[in-house]
Each structure stands twice: as C-alpha cells, then as structure tokens.
Amino acid sequence: MESASFVRCLLIDYSKAFDTISHPILFQKLLDLNLEPNIVTWICNFLTGRTHSVSFRGILSPWKSITASIVQGSGIGPCLYIIYAKDLKPLSPVNVILKYADDTTLLVPQNSPTTLEVEFSHILQWSSTNKLKFNTVKTKEIVFHRPRFPNRSLPPLFPGIERVSSAKILGVVFTSTFSPEQHINNFIAICNQRLYLLSQLKHQNLSDQALDMIFHALIMSKITYALPAFAGHISTAERNRINKFFRKANRRHLVTQIFDIDTLIETTDFKLFRSITYADHCLNYLLPSKRNYTMQLRPKAHNFTTQSTQLYPPPYTHYPF
Numbered sequence: 001m002e003s004a005s006f007v008r009c010l011l012i013d014y015s016k017a018f019d020t021i022s023h024p025i026l027f028q029k030l031l032d033l034n035l036e037p038n039i040v041t042w043i044c045n046f047l048t049g050r051t052h053s054v055s056f057r058g059i060l061s062p063w064k065s066i067t068a069s070i071v072q073g074s075g076i077g078p079c080l081y082i083i084y085a086k087d088l089k090p091l092s093p094v095n096v097i098l099k100y101a102d103d104t105t106l107l108v109p110q111n112s113p114t115t116l117e118v119e120f121s122h123i124l125q126w127s128s129t130n131k132l133k134f135n136t137v138k139t140k141e142i143v144f145h146r147p148r149f150p151n152r153s154l155p156p157l158f159p160g161i162e163r164v165s166s167a168k169i170l171g172v173v174f175t176s177t178f179s180p181e182q183h184i185n186n187f188i189a190i191c192n193q194r195l196y197l198l199s200q201l202k203h204q205n206l207s208d209q210a211l212d213m214i215f216h217a218l219i220m221s222k223i224t225y226a227l228p229a230f231a232g233h234i235s236t237a238e239r240n241r242i243n244k245f246f247r248k249a250n251r252r253h254l255v256t257q258i259f260d261i262d263t264l265i266e267t268t269d270f271k272l273f274r275s276i277t278y279a280d281h282c283l284n285y286l287l288p289s290k291r292n293y294t295m296q297l298r299p300k301a302h303n304f305t306t307q308s309t310q311l312y313p314p315p316y317t318h319y320p321f
Helices: 023-032 037-047 077-084 116-129 181-203 208-224 227-233 236-251 261-276
Strands: 006-012 096-100 103-109 140-145 166-169 172-175
Touching: 006 116, 006 166, 023 037, 023 077, 103 116, 140 166, 172 181, 172 227, 181 208, 181 236, 208 236, 208 261, 227 261, 236 261
Parallel strands: none
Antiparallel strands: 006 103, 006 140, 096 103, 166 172
8 A cells, every 4th residue: 555556355265165175185285395204194194084974864874985175173274274275376476365274365456567357367277276166256355545545546346256345354344445443333232242241140140250251251352353453543433432332341340440442452562562573473574673782771672673763864964953
C-alpha cells in the first residue's frame, strides 16, 4: 500500500486439503529435504498400511486401504502439509503467497508485472499436479485500498470468483479499507453471550476466583486474539465500546478487575516485540539493525536502531531560528 493504490488479495480454498494429500508426492518431497533416512521411514510407516471401514445400521463395510491424507488431527499433520506445499511460490517476486497450514492467500499489488490472473493460472496448474482440488465457490477476492479510493478505479472483477468487501483471515475480519469495526462487532457480540454464561455460573455460587479464571479463558482470550494485528486501526469510539463492555462485566461482578483496552494493546504489543527479538521468530527479519554501543548508557528496552535515531540531523546543523 506504500507504493500502490490497491492490493488484490485472493483467499484460496481447497476441498478437503488434508484428506487429499497424495502419499507418493509427499514421500518424494520428504526425500528432497535431505532428512535423516530413519525420519523419512518413520513418517512413511506412520501414513501407510492404514485402513478404514464404514458402519451403517449395524452393517460393516469391507476394509479399504487409505492411499491419501495425512491423518487430520494428528500432531505431525500440519507440518506434513507445509512440506507438501513448500514449492508453491509466486511467479513474480513482487507478489506474495502466504501459507498457514492449508490456508493459502495470494497478494498482488497494482504495480506488479505479473497479474492476478496469471498467478491464479499458475496456482491451478500446481494444484492439479499435486492432486489438490480447488474450491472455486469458497475462494474469494478482496481488494485492499485506502478509504477514499474511488471504486471506479478498482480492477475488473475476476471471472468465476466472488469479490467481497470483508473476509476472515486466520480468525480476524479484515475489510477492504482495514477497518476493524466488523471484527470488533463480532467479538463483542460473542463476549456478551459468554457474559450470560458467567452470570448463570455466578447464580450457582461460583467463587470470584473461578469466575475470573473463566473470564480470562472465554472472554479475554477472544478480545486479545491477534490484537497487535488490528489495534493500530481501532478508533476512539471503538475503544470506548470495548471499555464499556469491561465496565459492564465488572459492574455485574463477573470479574474482579476493570480492564482497559489501551493497556491491553500496550501489553500485547510489548509481548509480541519481545518474541520477535528472538532470532528464530518468523518476523525477526523485519527488525532494524542492532546498535553497537561504545559507552555506558542507561539501560534501554532494546538495542535496535529506531527510526527516530536515524532521522537525527548531523552535528553543527544551522537552524533558521
């Protein structure tokens, strides 16, 4: 969005992605990773030799061999799918494919030399080669743009793909203008329903300590989920709505503490930042370079080069005043 007027986002959906993984293709991709032979053998033994049957009205069908899938629900299943999709890459370095397990998202900015249509054809070809069934009905397109961007300047509709103004990506509702209002409406509605559950438990003489524990598990987890991803777009009115909900919960004695959304944002941002400072974090590469201090300075929260220090003028600069 810093160098383009809009970014096209394609939310790709596969039909039963975990259940249609081809074992021969997966085993070949495992061999290409140069893993220890005993690890590849263990995974192959884990997936092969499985059978299933169907029982209906007391009648048991013959046992059939399972020649696909990665045992959805298993601990190793998501990792195997990541390996399976590791060679799915965009044609242009300007475009981005985001993959989280079987959730695949394609981002194509306005100034990309490779259009969304060409990238989509490439993904279709990859899906066919890897025996994954593309679900056109559930695949959606959303065009991210600035709030005042005229609709007439948006790219033409993608044939066969529905264009939406909002979409849920990994549990967070994003609109085409990055407004978090719809996401906030959703989790406040859910949290109000869970407050009713807490009130019923309170009538059963549940202790304040237990109510606090359930409040954190059912409500605070919903509000703080992915909070750093949309906190910067929350308006003053929306912050007041969230704080009003916290005051209502405390007024009804369903939680012993009054929370504040600004404090929560600061806490979650700091927690995320501390996680990113570790070298093995997936966002660590976004951090600026570290500073090498040559003198004893007062303790700081981090030793990274911030933008403010980079913008300081050189010494002996003459100002008009």
